[in-house]
Amino acid sequence: LVQSGDLAARMGSDITSLMLAKLNPVDDSYSHCGIVCIENDTPFVYHCIGGEFNPDQKMRRDPLWLFGHPADNKRLGLYRPAMDTKQLGRVLDSAKAWYSAGLPFDLNFDLETKEAQYCTEMAANAYEAGWLGKQVITRHTVSGKKYIPVDALFLHSGFSIVGKWSY
DSSP, rough: OTTTOOEEEEEEEHHHHHHHHTOOSSSSTTEEEEEEEETTEEEEEEEOOOOOOOTTOEEEEEHHHHHOOOEEEEEEEEEEOOHHHHHHHHHHHHHHHHTTTTTTBBOOOOOOOOSSSSSHHHHHHHHHHTTTOOOOOOOOOEEEEEOOOOOOHHTTTTTEEEEEEEO
8 A cells, every 4th residue: 555755644642732633724633744765675764853752852753553553543644746756766765865864853844944844844845855946835923933834735636646544
């Protein structure tokens, strides 16, 4: 089912996840996301996460089974971008380069800087690199602050659903 370049989205079972999911203006199914890359027959998810789950606050590369494990999550969804091999290569190259550089989690949720990024910011930037830098993922505003909700990615017309699982 899963392919390199897929968007993996999950809904955590903690209170922070429930609150973050409410920032989705249309569909609050998910609170977090990352980009799948299959390496040596194992699907990994590149993602940016802060808090107690990631004490060093650096971008993570976790096996998909761990990223979406039922012990910590209520739901998992996979979405496929409509991209050719070259475009997907740019997406994956971006994610891998940020991971190798130790990209820190953006505690300020600031879309103006790229030195630190949060989950949806990183995913949007990577997919937009695939689309040659065109800003196609919608930015939203709440209380005067711009942000990218998870549903701006998985509901985008450039993505199609692969599968959804609820635990």
